[in-house]
Amino acid sequence: MSIDITVKIGGEAGQGIQTMGHMLALVCREAGLYLMAINDFESRIRGGHSFFQIRICDKPVQAPHHKVHLLVALNRETYDLHKGQLASGGRVIMDEIDGSGEGDLIALPFSELAKKAGGMIFANTVAAGACLALLGTPFELFKKVLSKQFGKKGADVLEKNYYAAELGYQVVKEVAFKWSFEWRADKPKGALMDGSKAIALGALAGDCRLAAFYPMSPATGIMTHLSLLSDRFPLIVEQVEDEIAAVNAIIGASFAGTRAMTSTSGGGFCLMTEGLGLAGITETPIVIVNAQRPGPATGLPTRTAQGDLHFVIRASQDEFPRFVFAPGMPDEAYEITSRAFHLSEKYQVPAIILIDQYLADSMYIAQKPYVAPERIERFIAQDDDMENPQQYKRFAVTSTGVSPRALPCAGKALVVISSDEHREDGHISEAIPDRIAMVDKRNAKVPFMIKEMNPPKEYYGESGTLLVGWGSTEGAVKEAVDRLRDEGSDIGCLNFVDLWPFPADAAVDALKKTKQFLMVEQNSTAQLGQLLREQTGFVHSGAILKYDGRPFYPNEIVDGVKKYVR
Amino acid sequence: MVGIKDYESLYKNQWCPGCGNFGILEAMKDALVSLEILPEKLLIVSGIGQAAKTPHFLKCNMFHALHGRALPLATGAKLANHDLKILVNSGDGDCYGEGGNHFMHAIRRNVDLTLLVHNNKTYGLTKGQASPTSDFGMVTPMQPRGVISEPFNGLAVALALGAGFVARGFSGNREHLSRLIREGMQFKGFSLIDIMQPCVSFNRINTYNWYKKRAYDLFEEDYMPDDLENAMKLARQWGDRIPIGVLYRKEKQNFAKHIDVLNKGPLISQQYDPARLQAVLDA
Numbered sequence: 114m115s116i117d118i119t120v121k122i123g124g125e126a127g128q129g130i131q132t133m134g135h136m137l138a139l140v141c142r143e144a145g146l147y148l149m150a151i152n153d154f155e156s157r158i159r160g161g162h163s164f165f166q167i168r169i170c171d172k173p174v175q176a177p178h179h180k181v182h183l184l185v186a187l188n189r190e191t192y193d194l195h196k197g198q199l200a201s202g203g204r205v206i207m208d209e210i211d212g213s214g215e216g217d218l219i220a221l222p223f224s225e226l227a228k229k230a231g232g233m234i235f236a237n238t239v240a241a242g243a244c245l246a247l248l249g250t251p252f253e254l255f256k257k258v259l260s261k262q263f264g265k266k267g268a269d270v271l272e273k274n275y276y277a278a279e280l281g282y283q284v285v286k287e288v289a290f291k292w293s294f295e296w297r298a299d300k301p302k303g304a305l306m307d308g309s310k311a312i313a314l315g316a317l318a319g320d321c322r323l324a325a326f327y328p329m330s331p332a333t334g335i336m337t338h339l340s341l342l343s344d345r346f347p348l349i350v351e352q353v354e355d356e357i358a359a360v361n362a363i364i365g366a367s368f369a370g371t372r373a374m375t376s377t378s379g380g381g382f383c384l385m386t387e388g389l390g391l392a393g394i395t396e397t398p399i400v401i402v403n404a405q406r407p408g409p410a411t412g413l414p415t416r417t418a419q420g421d422l423h424f425v426i427r428a429s430q431d432e433f434p435r436f437v438f439a440p441g442m443p444d445e446a447y448e449i450t451s452r453a454f455h456l457s458e459k460y461q462v463p464a465i466i467l468i469d470q471y472l473a474d475s476m477y478i479a480q481k482p483y484v485a486p487e488r489i490e491r492f493i494a495q496d497d498d499m500e501n502p503q504q505y506k507r508f509a510v511t512s513t514g515v516s517p518r519a520l521p522c523a524g525k526a527l528v529v530i531s532s533d534e535h536r537e538d539g540h541i542s543e544a545i546p547d548r549i550a551m552v553d554k555r556n557a558k559v560p561f562m563i564k565e566m567n568p569p570k571e572y573y574g575e576s577g578t579l580l581v582g583w584g585s586t587e588g589a590v591k592e593a594v595d596r597l598r599d600e601g602s603d604i605g606c607l608n609f610v611d612l613w614p615f616p617a618d619a620a621v622d623a624l625k626k627t628k629q630f631l632m633v634e635q636n637s638t639a640q641l642g643q644l645l646r647e648q649t650g651f652v653h654s655g656a657i658l659k660y661d662g663r664p665f666y667p668n669e670i671v672d673g674v675k676k677y678v679r
Numbered sequence: 680m681v682g683i684k685d686y687e688s689l690y691k692n693q694w695c696p697g698c699g700n701f702g703i704l705e706a707m708k709d710a711l712v713s714l715e716i717l718p719e720k721l722l723i724v725s726g727i728g729q730a731a732k733t734p735h736f737l738k739c740n741m742f743h744a745l746h747g748r749a750l751p752l753a754t755g756a757k758l759a760n761h762d763l764k765i766l767v768n769s770g771d772g773d774c775y776g777e778g779g780n781h782f783m784h785a786i787r788r789n790v791d792l793t794l795l796v797h798n799n800k801t802y803g804l805t806k807g808q809a810s811p812t813s814d815f816g817m818v819t820p821m822q823p824r825g826v827i828s829e830p831f832n833g834l835a836v837a838l839a840l841g842a843g844f845v846a847r848g849f850s851g852n853r854e855h856l857s858r859l860i861r862e863g864m865q866f867k868g869f870s871l872i873d874i875m876q877p878c879v880s881f882n883r884i885n886t887y888n889w890y891k892k893r894a895y896d897l898f899e900e901d902y903m904p905d906d907l908e909n910a911m912k913l914a915r916q917w918g919d920r921i922p923i924g925v926l927y928r929k930e931k932q933n934f935a936k937h938i939d940v941l942n943k944g945p946l947i948s949q950q951y952d953p954a955r956l957q958a959v960l961d962a
Contacts, residue, residue, distance in 0.1 A: 317956050322946045323758055325751075342959060347940055347949035349758050354784040358751035361744065365724070365755025368742055369763065370947040373755065391745050485956035520947070521722045521740035521756070522763055531735070531743040532727070540690045540735055541743070 116146070116171040118292045119178045120244060123164035123195055124187025126157055133185075133237040134165030138305055138476055139258045140250060141169050145299025149174045149588070150476040151664060156330065156414040162190055169248075173302075173480055175442060175588025179666040182292050185244050186211070187236075192218065202291040206243055208236075221284050230277035238274050242281020249293035252282055303479035308472035308585075309334030311443035311479075312376070312402060315450025317346060320489040321400070322371035324350045325362040330414045331470035332376040332404035356381035360388030363399050367392075368530065370493065370520040372454050376402035379421050380410065386428040389463055393433030395530050396508070396516070396555070398457035398464070400450070405469040407662045416662030417470035419584060419635035422644070425465045426613045434558050436464040437613035441570075441587030445610065446472065447483050456565055458492050460558050461515055467612070469635070471664040472585035496524035503527075506537040510550055514557030559614050566611040568619030573598065573605025575626055578678050581653065582633040583609040583641050586665050590633050593670035602678060606633075609641060617648040624651045631677055632656040633670055681715050683708050688738050699876030699887075700729060702850035703797055704736055707766070709857035714864060716764060723766045724753040726778060729804050730770035730797030747777025750785040750794070757790050760945045761935040764864070765792040772802050775811040775831045782833070786840040786869055791933045793863040793870045796833060797850075799878035800885050807881035817884060834914035837871045838907060838927055844870035845910060845927040849894050850877070851887050855923060858898070862925060868933040875921070890921070897924025904928045 120137065122130050134150060141148045147170045154163035168178050180200040186192040186207040196205065196217070205218045213220030221243060227236035238259070245255050255278055263271045312335045316324065326336045340350040353359050356377050363373035377385060382403045392399045403425055407418040426437055436456055440446035450466060457464035494517035496502040502519075505526035509516045516537075519526040529539030534551055536542040569581075572591055582590050587608040597604045607623050607630070624630060624645070632642035632653045639656040646652050657673030659665055686708045694700050711721065721739040725731035727746035734741035744752045749767050757765055774782050774796045785794070801819070802808040808821040811831040818825050837845050844866040848856040856874065863870035875894070877887050897904070897913070902924065904910060910927035935941050943949055 314960060317959070320951050322949075323755060325755065344939065345955060345959065347943070347946050347951075349938060349940065349946065351758065353751065353754075354780050357748065358754075358781055358784065361748040361751040362755030362758070364744075365742070365752035365757075366759035366946075367755075368752075369722075369756040369759035371759040373759070387745060388748070391748075395742075483960040485953040485960055487953055489951045521742075522720055522760070525719055527719060527738065528740045528742075529735075530741065532745055533743065539741075541693075541732070 116169065116294055117178070118182045118248065119166060119168045119180060120183045120185065121164055121166045121181045121195060121198070122185040122187065123162065123191030125160050126154060126163050127159040128187045129237045130163050130165050130187065133241050134167060136237070136241045136258065136262065137167055137244065139262070140245060140255055141167070142301050142305050142478060143258055144250070144254055144296050145302055146171060147173050147302060147478050148476065149177060151177050151471065152474040153663070154415050162194065164191070164195070173478070175477065176592045176667050177664065179668045183244060183247060183290070185240055187240070204247070204290060206240070206247070206285070219285070219288055226280040226284060227277065230280055231273040235273060235277035238277035239281040242278035243285045246282040246285045247288065247290040247293060250296055252279070254296065303481070304483070305476060306443040306479045307334070307474060307476050308443050308446050308468055309474070310338045311446040312450045312466065312468070313338035313342065314483060315447040316374055316400070316454070317342065317348070318447065318451035318486055319400070319454025320372050321374050321454060322348050323363060323366040323373040324348070324375065325353050325359040325373070326375050326377065327353060327356045327359055327381060329378045329381045331406055331473045332378050332381070332402060334473055335376045335402060335404070356384035357388065360385040360399070360401065361391070364388060364392055364395070364397050367397050367399050368521065370523070372398070372458065374400040374402065376404060378404050378406050379408045379412070379424070382421065382425065382428065390429035390431070390433070391532050392463040393429060393435065393555070394532055394534070396461040398461055400453045400457055400464050400466065402466045402468065404473045405467060407660065413662040415470065417635065417664050418660065418662060419469060419586070419640070420660070421467065422583070422612065422636070422640040425467060433555050434460070434462050434562060435613060436462060436562065437467060438464070439467040439584030439610055439612055440472070441585055441608055441610060443472070443477050444479055444481055449610065451486065455490065460562055461518060462558065462562070467584060469585050492518060494519045496526055499526060507539045508535060508537045508551065508554070510537060510554050512557070513561055514554045563614045563616060566614065566616040566619070568616055569607040569609045569623050571605065571607055571623060574607065574623060576605035577603040577628045579624070579627045579630040580604065580606040580633050580670065580674065581630050581641065581645070582606070583612060586633055586635065589665040589667045589670060592667035593674065596667060596671050597674060604674065604678070615644065615648045620645060621649045621651070624649060629654040631674065632658070633665070635659050635665065681712050681717055683712055685718055686711060686737050686739070688736050690735050692736050693732060694729060695880050697879040698729070699799055699850040699878065700733065700797060702853050703795065703856065703874055703876065704733060706853045706856035707733070707737065707860055709853065710860035710864065713857070713861055720764060721766065722756065722763050723768060724749045724756065725768040726770070726773035728770040728773045730768050731773055733768040747773055747781065749773070750778060750781040753792055754785060754788065754790050757792060757935070758946065760947045761791070761941055762945050766864070767792060767794045769794065769796050771796060771798040771800060771810045771812040775833050779811070783836070783840060786837055786842045786871070788934045789843065789869045789931065791868055791935065793860065793872065795860070796871065796873045797876050798833070798873050799876040799882055801878050801882040803878050803881055814884070832914060833871070833873050834926060835911060838911050838914055842871055842927070843868040843929050843931055844925070845914070846870070846872045846925045847923050848872050848874040849890055849923050850874055851891060852894070852923065855896060855898070859925065866928065867930055875923070893919060893921045894923045895920055897922050897926070
């Protein structure tokens with residue numbers, strides 16, 4: 114890669130770190146560059162330490178980098194915490210009131226310049242200006258982004274921001290930066306996208322009409338995006354009293370005929386498991402997004418993890434079919450979400466989308482245009498489809514396990530549903546044949562559901578060693594593979610997206626080609642590795658596991674692999 | 680024309696002989712017939728408990744859901760299709776115990792549905808434990824030294840939270856109860872009818888006769904249910920005289936009316952528009 118620069122902006126919560134980071138991301142996008150940015154913050158509103166780390170590349174990039182080329186320290190603590198990550202020749206810009214003197218440190222009068230521009234509120238624009246100037250960004254490009262961001266706030270605000278930016282540019286005019294590069298005017302390569310937004314858009318592409326939720330990090334962003342769009346679609350986004358209400362409300366909405374979803378994190382999902390079982394036994398389609406964070410209980414609210422795989426595939430008492438998907442990137446999250454609505458309705462089962470804080474909050478450049486489906490295929494039975502609507506049985510036994518699904522009050526057919534075990538007509542039954550028939554009927558869907566599952570994605574799948582992961586680690590694993598291959602290793606990777614019902618045959622086909630495989634997961638017990646052993650008999654020969662709440666950096670995977678492969 | 684027969688269920692009833700639920704079931708049928716609601720135009724959502732089995736013993740659309748969770752499920756259904764006519768059957772344990780939080784928030788939302796709380800002051804289906812509404816001191820096999828908590832007053836809570844239709848019925852007075860259900864269903868907004876109901880198997884204190892001696896009819900007293908303070912006094916009246924009737928009625932904008940997108944019709948009837956979505960995707 115000719116351009117591969119990481120800029121880290123750090124400071125206290127409330128200092129506008131994300132606003133500034135977003136500004137940089139918009140400038141890069143405008144110039145036709147690729148980027149990948151992570152958000153790292155504590156579970157508090159003010160104070161503490163947060164950072165936004167953006168990696169700027171001229172090729173698609175899907176993982177953060179562990180070395181920092183330019184550190185923007187909005188307080189002294191940031192410098193002390195992160196100076197160890199500086200690449201050789203890396204620089205730090207910091208307000209001179211926070212200190213000066215060290216070799217790599219460029220002390221700048223940010224506060225003074227901000228006041229000159231009109232007040233401390235402009236400190237971010239000054240710092241962003243200095244940062245972009247060091248990177249060699251044409252000033253006009255920054256102005257263009259500022260006008261898009263602040264244009265609506267009036268001429269005065271915009272002019273002051275221009276001025277603040279200019280002050281930032283001027284103050285570093287004489288400073289040399291090793292990685293300054295020539296910015297070519299190119300078209301944006303795609304939309305600026307984070308996982309939360311991609312899922313919100315995917316929900317619209319799945320024709321979701323009710324989103325009920327209770328706020329919980331890191332899942333709230335999905336609902337924020339949906340809520341902002343809700344006035345343009347037949348969509349209601351409702352914040353309810355708890356996660357139990359959320360899951361039951363979407364079951365009610367789906368039963369009445371609209372597609373519906375909720376989003377939560379592990380703790381909220383715990384509260385939803387009873388409702389998940391209700392969707393299971395009443396065969397009501399619903400979509401639940403679980404944005405994972407480390408647990409158990411409150412755990413690390415704003416951090417990332419992949420610790421809920423075993424939980425979501427088995428959650429709730431007894432047995433019933435469900436779908437579980439774990440997209441790796443926002444582009445995939447868009448498609449998986451829309452597909453989850455489709456498959457959930459087609460098979461009348463709940464669908465769970467597993468993401469994590471890392472995917473939810475990280476920014477990427479979308480690598481393909483997102484396309485709205487031409488039409489939404491519904492799986493609803495109407496009176497006209499029935500020989501005798503008055504004899505309608507909601508849980509009629511069929512060869513596929515899927516019964517024609519009518520909607521309440523839509524015709525003569527009465528829809529009778531019970532959370533108790535039931536007869537074909539939906540009324541309670543404790544009769545042995547009814548119980549067996551209903552369990553068998555629900556399970557009969559599984560072979561058909563497995564046929565819908567995509568095999569794991571292979572990247573150099575014919576290699577002697579494979580790294581095996583799932584969901585959001587895809588980008589970091591692939592980059593690790595690239596680097597190891599550059600060093601001469603015979604290595605590739607598999608990424609599982611469609612996780613349940615488990616595509617065991619496809620997994621066997623992919624694994625039998627390799628001599629050994631290593632798990633790469635963000636949990637402490639290699640949950641997918643255990644599942645592979647259970648479902649395929651194949652056993653991983655090692656695991657690179659990270660469960661500190663922070664995302665994988667490719668170099669950590671490279672180092673991990675070297676412990677097993679020489 | 681709708682007749683009682685239209686509501687007859689072929690499903691065999693499971694209640695104890697003499698159960699207070701029978702009176703409620705008959706009063707419901709009377710009300711539905713007088714409102715001329717066809718079975719296929721009615722949705723009943725219920726929780727879990729003997730009360731929540733009610734819709735099985737009627738002919739209608741029904742979702743017999745989880746313990747305590749009938750109200751959020753009904754809310755979701757109503758948001759999806761606000762043309763639905765929804766009745767909710769719940770019990771004192773189901774609604775005020777397991778579902779207490781949902782009860783409070785359903786009132787806040789003012790969703791247009793009618794909630795019937797079959798209040799027999801005991802847990803019937805699990806065989807006679809105290810319920811949230813059991814009187815202080817009531818002895819049960821599970822509370823052998825008597826209940827040591829104050830009873831939950833659903834009517835007072837509902838009034839405090841701003842419910843627009845708050846009523847108390849008695850399962851032993853079918854005609855009176857069917858009038859309450861009729862008025863509750865005609866009310867535009869959340870309507871609560873707490874129904875005093877004997878449990879012939881497990882509550883030996885609050886029997887038919889116990890209630891009969893105490894209940895007095897607010898309709899006969901020419902009571903005007905338009906004053907919150909008076910309603911609150913009546914909601915708290917318990918002992919020798921217990922008022923039955925509409926305690927409070929005040930219409931206000933219901934939940935669906937606050938949601939602009941529903942002006943275009945029920946969510947289920949609106950069209951998916953790929954162009955509109957594509958415009959957002961391309962923005």
